[in-house]
Amino acid sequence: MTLRQQFSLLTSLLVIILLVGNLLVMVMNGRDYFQQQLNARAYDAATSLALSMSQVAADDEVQLTRLMDVLFDRGFFAVIELQRIDNDPIYRRSRDSAGEAAAPRWFMQWVGLEMIAAEADVTRQWQRLGTVRVISHTDFAYRDLWAMVRAELIWFSWVLVVTLVLLQILLSWLFRPLARVERQALAICERQWQVQTDIPRPRELRRMVLAMNKMVQKLQSIFTEQSAMTEQLRAESFNDNVSGLLNRRGFDQRLQHILERGEEHSGVLMLMQLQNLSALNQSQGRQVVDDVLNMLGTELQRCLQEFPAAFSGRRSGSDFALYIPCADKVQANELLQQMFSQLATSVLSRRQELVFHLGGVFLQALQDDPVQALSCADAALRQAQRAPEGRAQLYQADNAATVQEWTAGQWHELLLGVLEVNALQLQFLPVISNRNRRLLQFEVFSRIVWQGETLSAARFWPMVEQHQLAARYDASIVAQVLAQLKQQTLMSGVTYCINISPASVLDEPFHQRLTELFRDAPQLAAHIALEVPESSLNGIETALARLALQLKPFGVSLGVDQVGTGSMAFAYLQRLPLDYIRIDGSFNRGLHQAQDHRFFIQSMVQIAHNLDLLVLGEGIEEADDVAVLRQTGVDGMSGYFFSKPLPSLAEAHQWQLPADDA
Structure with a gap:
């Protein structure tokens, strides 16, 4: 139950208790008042009737009956009777309640007016002739008392409704700073340092908001200091x-x-x-x-x-x-x-x-x-x-091996032909979790198989970018990964990381193509991660943030590759909605002999973990580097020490870390 609901419930209970108590007091006081008045009226009527009968002859029954009828016809009395002293026939007039109930039966039973019979003696001179007995009728009292209760109930209902409405308005106003504090806290988790400028007037809320602002500024200062120190270390070292x-x-x-x-x-x-x-x-x-x-x-x-x-x-x-x-x-x-x-x-x-x-x-x-x-x-x-x-x-070597060369036009024709026949071949490099030594990711690499020759991305990708085909190639790789995943049993918690070109990030049709691909396979989108090199962030940060926002509903992860090789300040870690970063392999090679490399990676791990980002290391080839890299606190690592790229997704899913490496 929310605090707002608790406040509303407590206030409602207090108002209802007050209203019910007030209603009970009013009913009890009204009952006592009506009961006292009815009994007093009966006593006055009995006294007056006895006095009138004292002036009439004792054997004049007609006159006595007329006196009783005159009083009874007013409707205020339920019983009027005369009993002679000699036990002769008793003259009594009584009337039951009206056909229409004056009030609900449960109400009359609950209130329960107790009427006392008023008695007065009929005398002549010094001789007592009989006794007049009068009981007041309660219909009028019940009717008036019920009308009062009903009016009070209506009034109390309106008071309760108005009170609750005003309470909700008041709570909305009071809780508005709390809602902003909640959004502020969530923004911190999203690596956004929001400071509230609208400070509430209530002392407690004001102190809370000011304390939250101070904490945000302190966290931002800590992150800025860590980033500046790490950037300074990188600049001084490299x-x-x-x-x-x-x-x-x-x-x-x-x-x-x-x-x-x-x-x-x-x-x-x-x-x-x-x-x-x-x-x-x-x-x-x-x-x-x-x-x-x-x-x-x-x-x-x-x-x-x-x-x-x-x-x-x-x-x-x-x-x-x-x-x-x-x-x-x-x-x-x-x-x-x-x-x-x-x-x-x-x-x-x-x-x-x-x-x-x-x-x-x-x-x-x-x-x-x-x-x-x-x-x-x-x-x-x-x-x-x-x-x-x-x-x-x-440089021209005298004994250089003869390598087939293509002109720019031939490269363009070759690359277009690859797209038409879908001649891309994918390879998968395992990324091992540092926590439990299990599979965390697969890095996806691409190769071209053309006329019996296999070309690595290092050979053909520069021409892909030169001929402005990067967006088409990246979309083709994503589509091929999704198509292969549909034919395999998904591995829980394992993502497939695809490195996309900066040119693709800047290409709006590429954004739309990715949206179409993930909309057609929503159950697979959460297993896909897209990453870009850090060195390219300076020109694509805005477009990358827009792409991340567009793919967020599908659950696609976003990462930065080759961290440490760019010249951009590490503040981008809090500006972009990232899920992980991958330290460049040049920092991991020979790590056990480079203390400054180790300190740099540890600083990056601390910064990234403070922002809830995974930190991965690549390019691991030596056991000594693996041991040192694990001590830095990275979340995962990859490299030829664990495995070379696997030629198919089926083999990748069957791959297991050797016991000696675990």
Whole structure:
């Protein structure tokens, strides 16, 4: 029972008790009054009749009867009788109650007027002739008393109704601050820090609202401090404070994770060197150089915005590095020349009196040696510095294996053909719960099977985004996962995580397509999770929030992947309706040897758990890293240490964690 109902019930009981008590007192007082008046009237009538009969001869029965009739016909008396002293015949007149009851029978029985017979002696001179006995009629008393009770009941009913209505209005006004406090508390659970500005006047409610506001501000301050500390740790450990890009350690760490994680990668690694930065420092001062480096870092970040998985860093004073996913060597060379042109016509134009060169190497394999990759890129940089005709050079190996290359038109035709024949192949990577070592999620990966060749997402996805087919591919993957789930027995508590492209998030028809898919399979929607990379949130946060609101009725989960690789402040964790975050594998690789990585993950776990978010770790390959990651408090983990991606959903549902790994 709600507090409002309790107040209403208690008030109603108090009003009813007061009204019933007042009614009882009124009825009892009325009964006593009527009873006293009726008895007094009977006594007066008996005395008056006895006096009149004393003037009539004792044997004149006609006259005596007339005197009795005159008094009786008034209707106020039930019994009038004369009994002579010599026991001669008694003259008595009586009348029963009227045919129509003066009041309900139960009321008359409850009230029970007690009428006393009034007696008076009839005398002549000193001789007693007889006795007159008179009893008052009660019909009038019952009728009047019942009319009074009925009027009081009507009045009391109106009072009760009006009281309850006024009480509800009063309670609505009083409980309005409580309702706002409830919404405020629920908003905290939804990671929204609402402060009430409408402070109630009643002292108790005012103190409660002010205390709640103070708590909200304190929680927001704690979250802000935690986020700022974690962001500062990330910046100090992995970012260059002048250019705003990754430092040497941060860039090498991410590059190593991509090249050595055992999944196929496809991209171009670029090295850039500014030739006369030292001369500029000597001639114009350090501050001018710092401004140039800062503008260069800003321009590089702007150039890489259209490549969600790309990243850049400053390796030394005048050396910069970039990694951009691409499909093949042709696209790698196009990206290299495009990057050179953009820099040469903007921040590094000839007006800046800076000469720069760009060298790159195309990397495509299951595993590559980061040191060898950097050596090849450096060799290309040296080739660009020696070449008189240009300053951007792609590394050309003498013994490079022949790899089939496609033009942009051929890629477009290939990708459209895959969509038409539904040639996407899905793989499923288990995510293990840290609490009970059971399945928590499956990460869904996509492959293309085309003309007998299998292409990983690392190879074909850059071309998907270049030809603006990301929304169609993402919708196709979601539809294929739902179709396979319909043919399998659902696993309780297990979700299937699908990474969607930022371009899809910005595409309104993609939103509508997802709504249609989940509306057709509402029982499966709660088993689907959609996630986006953290590095892309800066441009899609509003669209992502709109998509989450649209999919919320279906129970679809929302997550952020590659946490720690973006430059966006962690405040997005409270702005977006997220369900989980996934720490990037570059922080988990070699975790047992990196204390700052461990502290960063522990900070993220604390922040996320305060917001009721699950924290997952990916890219686990070593037992030592697993042990340390479990100590940080993450909720789940995945990686080749537990399992490689499983080729079908049927095998995924049959997969079990080996006893040695549990």
